[in-house]
Amino acid sequence: MTRDFRILVVDDELAMRESLAGWLHKEGYAADCAAGGAEALELLGGRTYDLLLVDIKMPGMDGLELLRKMKETHPQTLVVIITAYGSIESAVQAMKQGAQDYLLKPFDPEELILLIAKLARQRELIRENQALKERLREQERTGWGDLVADSKAMRAVMRLVEEVAASDSPVLITGETGTGKEMVARALHAASQRAYGPFVPINCGGQNESLLESELFGHERGAFTGAVQARRGRLEMADGGTLFLDEVGEIPPKMQVDLLRVLEEKAFTRLGGSQTVHSDFRLVSATHRDLAALVRAGEVRQDFFYRINVIAVRLPPLRERDDDIGLLAQYFLLRYGRETGKTVEGLTPEALRILNAYAWPGNVRELKNVMERAVVIARQPLIGKNELTFLQPDQESGPELISLEEMERRHIQRVLEAEEGNITHAAQVLGIDRRTLTRKLRRQEAK
Ligand SMILES: Nc1ncnc2c1ncn2[C@@H]1O[C@H](COP(=O)(O)OP(=O)(O)OP(=O)(O)O)[C@@H](O)[C@H]1O
Ligand SMILES: [Mg+2]
Known part of the structure; x- marks a missing residue:
């Protein structure tokens, strides 16, 4: 295995340098050597290292001085100090100056490799989170406002929306609940020539028929009991802009006939009125239902369906947008x-795995709520699986039957996590010595 993690070993003792570099090479790390501080700085000028492994006691420039100098020019490079038992205070001082960790001589190669594996994982995590942030920044430059999307499926949607924005053809947006239908409708409006006109949404579901009718068409004074004043309807308000008929499948068939006429003539009368009102709007509709099936069932008129479905935009469910x-x-x-x-910076790889494995029946809206909740309960900058416990795969199938070895593996991981990766503390909790734990971890990693 080759790893994208380059290490520089700095030690004045040739034998030490060579054995360190040898272990690292065997593990698949790229490692170079320097015989002292000055040589290390020179090498640092020429290439980027992820980690410096530095002996603290060296003639000339010692490890502490090297640490001070290189942290000025290479603040991102990690440093692990190697020190003899007698000079532990200087190791503590090194940690204060920005070293990540220290190793006491003599140490077990396994201990060194585990420490480096941990640092390499951390580094990869930081890189992944930075890459995500970078992609987000690029997103912000695309002019799609708050709409975040990078998957192939969503890119195709965005391309289609950009193509059809300029025309005045009716658009029907379909997709499961929470997939962003309204968001896309607004983006479509913003990308169109009507962007400076109004965007007028109306939810056609869950309203009684006469209320919906007067909301849409408006009414004259006295049109029905309670109509003490004349009111403009949504059709009128959308003049010069976009009318968004949300849950369009819920419109009763009789009103579909009336709307069809409005779409053809761009004119209508208010309820209880006789004067023709003209309104020039672009129609965008949305539904989470299968309209073709509703047509077959006789709930949606075929002519109405054809009229609103000139351009079809299908939003994929979140589980199809890895x-x-x-x-x-x-x-x-x-x-x-x-x-x-709150300071939150990103997700652990495990959290990402959980999010990717989940089915997201509520789609983006659900993800949004889940992240809000995770931020509220988070106690550290990285969101991990502890913040997502309520998302764990369903327990319906009962406890999983696993081998003793797998149980041991999971238990060790749990303890390690609780002890924040500190092997000494974890070994204490597990009641085994540090070397045994190191060996077990090593064996697990190899699998
Ligand atoms: N691509 C996206 N980027 C950022 N936020 C999104 C995205 N898609 C959806 N959202 C957010 O998710 C929530 C649901 O989006 P929206 O209301 O547009 O979905 P919908 O398909 O209309 O849902 P419903 O069918 O329930 O009406 C909103 O808060 C929206 O801001
Ligand atoms: Mg909606």
């Missing part, structure tokens, strides 16, 4: 972090 889940999660995380003043 590339978007991490990106959206990061986006909501940073946003809620900002709003609540």
Whole structure:
């Protein structure tokens, strides 16, 4: 295995340098050697290292001085100090000056390799989170406002929306609940020539028929009991802009006939009125239902369906947008972090895995709520599986039957996590000595 993690070994003792570099090479790390501080600085000028392994006691420039100098020019490079038992204070001082960790001589190669594996994982994590942030920044430059999407499926949607924005043809947006239908409708409006006109949404579901009718068409004074004043309807308000008929499948068939006429003539009368009102709007509709099936069932008129479905935009469910889940999660995380003043930076790989494995019946809206909740309960900058416990795969199938070895593996991981990766503490909790734990971890890693 080759790893994308380059190490520089700095030690004045040739034998030590060579054996360290030898172990590292065997583990698949790229490692170079320097015989002292001056040579190390020279090498640092020429290439980037992820980690410096530095002996603290060296003639000339010692480890502490090297640490001080290189932290000025290479603050991102990690440093692990190697020190003899007698000079532990200087190791402590090195940690204060920005070293990540120290090793006491003599040490077990396994201990060194485990420490480096841990640092390499951390580094990879930071890189992954930075890459996500970078992708988000690029997103912000695309002019799609708050709409975050990078998956192939969503890119195709965005391309289609950009193509059809300029025309005045009716658009029907379909997709499961929470997939972003309204968001896309607004983006479509913003990308159209009507962007400076109004965007007028109306939810056609869950309203009684006469209320919906007067909401849409407006009414004259005295049109029905309670109509003490004349009122403009949504059709009128949308003049010069976009009318968004949300849950369009819920419109009763009789009103579909009336709407069809409005769409053809761009004119109508208010309820109880006789004067023709002209309104020039672009129609965008949305539904989470299968309209073709509703046509077959006789709930939606075929002519109405054809009229509103000139351009069809299908939003894929979130589970079909693997590339978007991490990106959206990061986006909501940073946003809620900002709003609540909490320092949140990203997700652990495990958290990402959980998010990717989940089915997301509530789609983006659900992910948004989950991240809000995670930020509220988070006690550290990285959101991990502890913040997502309520998302764990369903327990219906009962406890999993696993081998003793697997149980041991999971238990060790749990303890290690609780002890924040500290092997000595974890070994104490497990009641075994540090070397035994190191060996077990080593064996697990090899699998
Ligand atoms: N691509 C996206 N980027 C950022 N936020 C999104 C995205 N898609 C959806 N959201 C957010 O998710 C929530 C649900 O989106 P929206 O209301 O547009 O979905 P919908 O498909 O209209 O849902 P419903 O069918 O329940 O009406 C909103 O808060 C929206 O801001
Ligand atoms: Mg909606």
